[in-house]
Amino acid sequence: MAAAILHGVGATTPLSSVKYNNSRRSLPGSGITERKRASFVIQCYGSLSSGLNIGINRAVKLSTNAVATKQDSVTASTPSKPGHELLLFEALREGLEEEMERDPWVCVMGEDVGHYGGSYKVTKGLADKYGDLRVLDTPIAENSFTGMGIGAAMTGLRPIVEGMNMGFLLLAFNQISNNCGMLHYTSGGQFKIPIVIRGPGGVGRQLGAEHSQRLESYFQSIPGIQMVACSTPYNAKGLMKAAIRSDNPVILFEHVLLYNLKERIPDEEYVLSLEESEMVRTGDHVTILTYSRMRYHVMQAAKTLVNKGYDPEVIDIRSLKPFDLHTIGNSVKKTHRVVIVEECMRTGGIGASLTASINEHFHDYLDAPIVCLSSQDVPTPYAGTLEDWTVVQPAQIVAAVEQLCR
Amino acid sequence: MAKIIHNPLVLSSSRSAEKSESCCKLSGPTSFMSSKFLGNKLLSTNSATSPATRRSAAVVAVSSDVVKEKKLKSSSSLANLLITKEEGLVLYEDMILGRAFEDMCAQMYYRGKMFGFVHLYNGQEAVSTGFIKLLKQEDCVVSTYRDHVHALSKGVPARQVMSELFGKTTGCCRGQGGSMHMFSKEHNVLGGFAFIGEGIPVATGAAFTSKYKREVLKEDCDEVTLAFFGDGTCNNGQFFECLNMAALWKLPIVFVVENNLWAIGMSHLRSTSDPQIWKKGPAFGMPGVHVDGMDVLKVREVAQEAIGRARRGEGPTLVECETYRFRGHSLADPDELRDPAEKAHYATRDPITSLKKYLFENNLANEAELKAIDKKIDEIIEDSVEFADESPVPARNQLLENVFADPRGFGIGPDGKYRCEDPKFTQGTAQV
Numbered sequence: 001m002a003a004a005i006l007h008g009v010g011a012t013t014p015l016s017s018v019k020y021n022n023s024r025r026s027l028p029g030s031g032i033t034e035r036k037r038a039s040f041v042i043q044c045y046g047s048l049s050s051g052l053n054i055g056i057n058r059a060v061k062l063s064t065n066a067v068a069t070k071q072d073s074v075t076a077s078t079p080s081k082p083g084h085e086l087l088l089f090e091a092l093r094e095g096l097e098e099e100m101e102r103d104p105w106v107c108v109m110g111e112d113v114g115h116y117g118g119s120y121k122v123t124k125g126l127a128d129k130y131g132d133l134r135v136l137d138t139p140i141a142e143n144s145f146t147g148m149g150i151g152a153a154m155t156g157l158r159p160i161v162e163g164m165n166m167g168f169l170l171l172a173f174n175q176i177s178n179n180c181g182m183l184h185y186t187s188g189g190q191f192k193i194p195i196v197i198r199g200p201g202g203v204g205r206q207l208g209a210e211h212s213q214r215l216e217s218y219f220q221s222i223p224g225i226q227m228v229a230c231s232t233p234y235n236a237k238g239l240m241k242a243a244i245r246s247d248n249p250v251i252l253f254e255h256v257l258l259y260n261l262k263e264r265i266p267d268e269e270y271v272l273s274l275e276e277s278e279m280v281r282t283g284d285h286v287t288i289l290t291y292s293r294m295r296y297h298v299m300q301a302a303k304t305l306v307n308k309g310y311d312p313e314v315i316d317i318r319s320l321k322p323f324d325l326h327t328i329g330n331s332v333k334k335t336h337r338v339v340i341v342e343e344c345m346r347t348g349g350i351g352a353s354l355t356a357s358i359n360e361h362f363h364d365y366l367d368a369p370i371v372c373l374s375s376q377d378v379p380t381p382y383a384g385t386l387e388d389w390t391v392v393q394p395a396q397i398v399a400a401v402e403q404l405c406r
Numbered sequence: 407m408a409k410i411i412h413n414p415l416v417l418s419s420s421r422s423a424e425k426s427e428s429c430c431k432l433s434g435p436t437s438f439m440s441s442k443f444l445g446n447k448l449l450s451t452n453s454a455t456s457p458a459t460r461r462s463a464a465v466v467a468v469s470s471d472v473v474k475e476k477k478l479k480s481s482s483s484l485a486n487l488l489i490t491k492e493e494g495l496v497l498y499e500d501m502i503l504g505r506a507f508e509d510m511c512a513q514m515y516y517r518g519k520m521f522g523f524v525h526l527y528n529g530q531e532a533v534s535t536g537f538i539k540l541l542k543q544e545d546c547v548v549s550t551y552r553d554h555v556h557a558l559s560k561g562v563p564a565r566q567v568m569s570e571l572f573g574k575t576t577g578c579c580r581g582q583g584g585s586m587h588m589f590s591k592e593h594n595v596l597g598g599f600a601f602i603g604e605g606i607p608v609a610t611g612a613a614f615t616s617k618y619k620r621e622v623l624k625e626d627c628d629e630v631t632l633a634f635f636g637d638g639t640c641n642n643g644q645f646f647e648c649l650n651m652a653a654l655w656k657l658p659i660v661f662v663v664e665n666n667l668w669a670i671g672m673s674h675l676r677s678t679s680d681p682q683i684w685k686k687g688p689a690f691g692m693p694g695v696h697v698d699g700m701d702v703l704k705v706r707e708v709a710q711e712a713i714g715r716a717r718r719g720e721g722p723t724l725v726e727c728e729t730y731r732f733r734g735h736s737l738a739d740p741d742e743l744r745d746p747a748e749k750a751h752y753a754t755r756d757p758i759t760s761l762k763k764y765l766f767e768n769n770l771a772n773e774a775e776l777k778a779i780d781k782k783i784d785e786i787i788e789d790s791v792e793f794a795d796e797s798p799v800p801a802r803n804q805l806l807e808n809v810f811a812d813p814r815g816f817g818i819g820p821d822g823k824y825r826c827e828d829p830k831f832t833q834g835t836a837q838v
Contacts, residue, residue, distance in 0.1 A: 104623055133622050139654070144607040144647035151611020154596055155546065157618060174644075178604055183597070187589035188580035189808035191596070226815045247811035275817050275824070322817025322825075329820040361820050 083266045089259040091233035092122045095240035096160065098269065100130060103158065106244055109136040109149055110162030110199075119164050120200055120259050146172035146197065150179045153195040158244060166201030166253065167213040180249045181224035196243045198252035202293055202343055203391050205257070209379035212387075216253055216320050217349040227320040228274055229253040229292040233263040235318060238272030246274060253320070255293045277324040283313035286401055287331040289354060290341040291317045294392060298341050301397035310401060320350050328354075329362055336367040337404050341392055346374040371400050487768055488703045494761070494770045495779065497702055500539055501531040501758050502783045504555035507564060508733075510787050511554065511571065515737045519795075520571045523600075524585045527555040529700075529732035532757035533664050534559045536705025537632055540713055546594045546631040548609035551586035552664075552731075553598045556634060561593040568790040574797035581800050582808065602635060603642035606661070609633035610648045613659035613722075620719075630716040631659045638669030640683045646690075649724065653691040656721035660712045661687075663726040664699065670735040671743045687724030699727030700755040703764065730755075806831065 086094065100106045108123055114137035117124030127135040138145040142163065149159040163169040169176065176197065184192055203212040216227055226248050230236035236254070243250035280295065281302060290298045295316050302312050313331050317324065332338055338358060342351040351372040358370055373392045380390055489497065508526040515524055527534065530552075538547060538559035549556040557567055562578055570577025571585055578590050579598075587598035596612055599605040612631040619627040639645055640663060652659050663683050667674045675681050687694025693715075697708045705727060712723035730752035734741030765771040810816065813826035825831055 107618065107622075131622065133618060139647070139650055141643075141647035141651065144610065144644050144651060147604070147607020147644065148611040148614055148648075148651065151548075151596065151608035151613075152615045152618070153611070154608065155612045155615040157615050174601065174604060175607060178599075178601060179608060183589075184811055185808045186579060186583045186587045187591075187597070187808075188578065188582050189811075190579070190589050190591040192811035194811070224809050224815075226810075246815075248815045275814055319817070322815065324818050325820045326818045326822040 083264045085262060085264045086233060087259065088230075088233045088236050088254075088261045088263075089120055089122050091237040091263075091265060092230075092240050092254070093124065093126070095237035096123065096244070097126060097129075099241055099244040100126070100134070103244075105156060106158045106160070107134045107136065107152075108160045108162065109138050109145055110160075111138055111140055111164045113137060113162050118162065120254075120256075123162070142168050142171040143174055147175040147179060149195050149197075150175055150183070150193055153193045153249075154183065154191040158194045158196075160196040160198060160244065163197065163199030165211050165213075165256075166199045166215045167210055169197065169199065169215060170213075170218070172197075173218070176219065176225075176251075177222050181222040185224055192247050193249045194244075194247045195249045196240075196246075196252060197249070198240075198243075198254060200254045200256040200259070202253075202255040202257065203375070203380050203387065206382055206384055206387055207256070207380075208382050212380035214344045214349070214375070216251075217344045219251055220321050220350060220353060225249045225251055225321065226274055227251045227253065228318055229255075229320055231255070231258060231292050231295045231316055231318070233261060234265050235272055235278060235316075237265060238270055239274065239318070241269075241271045242274045245271065250274065253292060257293055258296075275319050275322060275324060277318050277327045278316040279327065280314040280316050281312065283311040283335070285311045285335060285405055286313065286337040286339060287328070287335045288312050288314045288339045288341060288397070288401070289317050289328060290314065291320065291350070292343060294341045294343050297392060297394045298397055301394040301401070304394065304398050305401055308398075308402070310405060312401060317354070323354060323357055325357065325361055328358065332358060332362045333365045336365055338366065338370045339397070339400055339404060340370065340372040340374075341397055342372070342374050343391055344374055345377045346372075347377050349374050368404055371404055373397060373400055487770070488707065489770070491770045494765050495775065496539060497535050497706070498758070498761055498765065498771070498776060499779045499783065500535040500559055501702065501761065502780060503558055503564070503786070504531040504534060505758060506783050506787050507554060507558060507567070507790075510568075510791060512733070512737060514568075514571070514791065520573070520585065522584060522586075523551065523736050523738065524571070525552040525736045526733045527552055527731070529752065529756070530664055530666060530729045531555060532702035532705050532761075533634070533662065533699045533727045533729055536702045537634075537660070537662060537709040537713075540706065540709050541630065541632070543592075544594060544629045546596050546609070546612040546629065547634070548596045548605040548612065548631065549588070549598060549634045550602055550605060550636065550639070551598070551600055552636075553586065553588045553595075553634075557588040557590060557593075557595050557598075560590070560595050562588065562590045562595060564786050564790040565793045566590075568787075568794040569797050572794040572797070573799065574794055575800040575804065576793070576797040580804065580808070582804075596631075602639040603644035606633050606635060606639070606644050606648045609659060610652055610657060613652065613657035613716075614655070616658050617655065628717040628719075629658065630713050631657075632662055632713075633659060634662045634664060636669065637663065637665040637667065637674040637683065638672065638677070639663075640665075640686065641678055646686075649686065649690040649692065649722075652722040656719065658716035658719065659722045660709070660716055661722060661724045663724070664729050665726055666729050666731045668731070668735065668744060670739065682726075684724060684726040692722045692724055694724045694726065696726045696728065699729030700752070700757050700760065702757050702761050732756075 108126065112119055113123040114127035114132055114135045123135060146161050149161040152159050180193060180195060201213060201215055216229065219225065219227060228239050228243065228250060230239045230252065239252060243252050280299065288298050298314055302314055305312055313335055315327060315331055340351040340354055342349055344350050351374050355370045355372050373396060375392065376390045378390050381387055504527060508528050511524060511526060514520050534555045538556065543561065547556055547560050554567055558564060566578040567588065570579055570581060570583060570588065573581045573584065575581050579587060583589060583598060586600045589595055589597050596608055597605055609631045616627055616629040616631065619625045649661065665674065665683060669677065684694035684696040695708055698704050708725055712725055715721065715723055732753065762776060814824050816825035819825045819828060
């Protein structure tokens with residue numbers, strides 16, 4: 001199962017059409033916030049297209065002056081601190097290293113995490129610094145070393161178990177389901193399991209069906225665990241730290257294609273909340289809920305949508321279990337339309353659960369049925385063209401929003 | 407119906423002599439060191455025997471009168487007895503506690519006080535007592551679903567175990583675990599697992615923590631973990647994976663196989679290509695020892711050595727205890743498959759009777775003292791049933807209490823507050 005894992009991740013670029021750079025034009029009247037650093041800024045002045053149907057009640061009033069991102073003054077900015085630039089996998093490593101430095105009970109275990117530095121270099125250099133026992137190279141025995149991590153967590157350690165690819169954790173399902181999630185409850189609260197299980201998942205670049213799995217849909221029913229998905233260097237580091245400090249078992253989903261994202265993150269220490277979602281772009285017309293890699297497809301679609309005069313609100317839900325119903329709810333109450341864009345399969349994915357949850361809680365606020373865009377119920381094919389069609393592409397998102405806002 | 411090829415008297419006496427030799431000649435660390443030595447010796451014995459004897463030699467869990475005789479001889483000829491009087495009484499009391507408790511469980515089950523799957527330990531007491539009575543409180547024990555007696559031996563009060571079985575809130579797991587999930591943080595009982603093999607990695611993890619404390623945190627830690635599991639588990643991947651990791655990192659763990667020959671209705675010999683489980687230890691680089699699990703003193707000797715090895719940092723040991731369960735797999739098992747002759751045979755090797763005999767013959771205790779212990783245990787058991795009966799059942803608000811160590815894991819509700827801050831939440835009426 002530890003087959004051709006590429007360490008040449010540098011060869012893949014997540015999105016060819018999006019440039020990430022540091023230059024940004026600040027909008028008058030608002031400071032650049034910490035949270036906004038991940039988003040790119042494009043200013044455009046669209047014009048109303050004459051063919052729009054403005055007469056119908058449910059139609060969306062399109063703006064003439066929409067911007068792809070809006071800066072909101074949620075948190076005060078500290079422009080004096082420069083921050084430092086790094087790639088997402090480095091951000092994960094930074095978070096991990098800071099926590100290992102802070103707490104000697106934090107340790108890492110997984111395949112090739114030690115001497116090899118991790119198949120995606122997340123643990124590079126840590127074994128040299130902390131030794132072979134704290135950064136443990138395990139044999140290829142997922143079920144057993146995950147169970148070992150759980151036993152270690154029960155007896156005081158705070159292990160981070162790396163699945164070389166999330167798909168390999170299918171072999172650890174026994175331990176994750178039965179022990180990881182359940183033992184705190186079954187023991188009547190006597191033993192806590194502060195374990196972090198992390199690894200890359202999702203559809204990559206022609207990695208084949210078995211290396212392109214989305215395990216968040218399989219794990220979501222397990223009681224007693226929390227699941228988070230990171231999507232930017234900023235939230236990757238913050239979520240990593242939060243997950244390690246949490247006394248609950250947390251599964252941190254990373255994405256194979258996002259490891260080389262570059263961003264400037266703050267120098268000072270920060271920890272994000274595991275249960276909160278991230279407002280990527282505020283808007284009025286439609287709420288687009290997404291996470292992980294699909295966030296970038298959504299933002300690309302948002303660019304197009306803005307050009308067409310729409311004003312989407314984009315939320316990166318980040319917390320896959322439990323859902324942040326507050327942020328999501330407030331958004332639904334404002335826009336009354338929801339599009340969910342996810343990479344899970346159509347059947348039984350995170351989107352399916354989210355749809356049910358929103359319908360249950362915010363049904364009265366919806367003007368239209370929720371649209372859920374998911375991957376096809378298909379084992380990810382190898383061929384590039386087929387693979388592109390299994391996941392949701394920006395054009396589909398644009399079409400869905402247009403349809404919804406008609 | 408498959409009959410076990412199981413004829414005690416046909417056993418090649420040289421074979422059993424080897425085995426009992428390995429059990430009895432425990433002079434010191436060196437006896438475990440050369441696991442290869444043990445393996446090789448027996449292998450060469452095997453090849454020298456004819457096919458007929460080899461077939462019967464493959465039959466694992468057979469007592470031979472040779473072994474019994476040897477035991478009597480050794481006990482009377484040894485200058486020093488294997489145990490002192492105090493130790494003897496402790497062992498006796500622990501085994502009686504286990505036996506009486508399990509018998510009471512059966513009664514209570516049939517009276518409708520406990521439900522579900524209940525797996526009783528009758529007959530195997532020597533293994534639990536022999537091993538666990540050598541442990542400190544900080545040492546960890548991991549077991550399977552047949553875990554009542556392991557918990558009791560480790561020190562969990564009978565009241566708490568009985569309450570747990572009755573599903574009351576005063577149980578060791580607040581009634582949330584049940585028969586198959588006995589946990590105790592105070593006494594370091596790490597479960598209680600329903601799926602076989604599932605506990606072995608957890609035990610490996612506990613041993614890893616011990617090693618971590620010693621080598622990374624530089625603490626003075628010599629805590630040992632015991633993993634108990636059965637013969638059926640020894641065909642499971644987790645078993646082998648953990649043998650590998652434990653030997654690789656020299657973890658302070660002892661793998662104790664309670665080979666009672668039966669996995670529900672599957673005979674060990676029908677499911678295992680090489681039924682001699684102890685041999686699988688040397689394959690991974692640790693000593694494999696076979697011991698008569700119906701004899702608490704033999705088990706204790708082997709345990710002493712194995713636990714000592716682990717404490718000294720010399721690594722894991724695989725101990726196969728040849729034992730037998732007098733009752734069915736669980737209280738739902740009619741136990742019709744096993745040969746009555748086999749059951750009768752093992753009934754004669756009841757570990758409690760054997761220990762009693764030893765104590766009398768070596769003047770370590772008299773009838774009155776043992777009867778006093780019997781009575782004491784009866785009272786403890788009666789008290790535990792009373793306590794469990796009178797304890798309250800869990801209230802509705804207990805339902806969601808221990809799902810998360812950090813209850814913020816329930817998330818943020820539509821009103822912006824954490825769900826766990828919702829007063830209705832503790833009442834169990836809030837929607838999650």
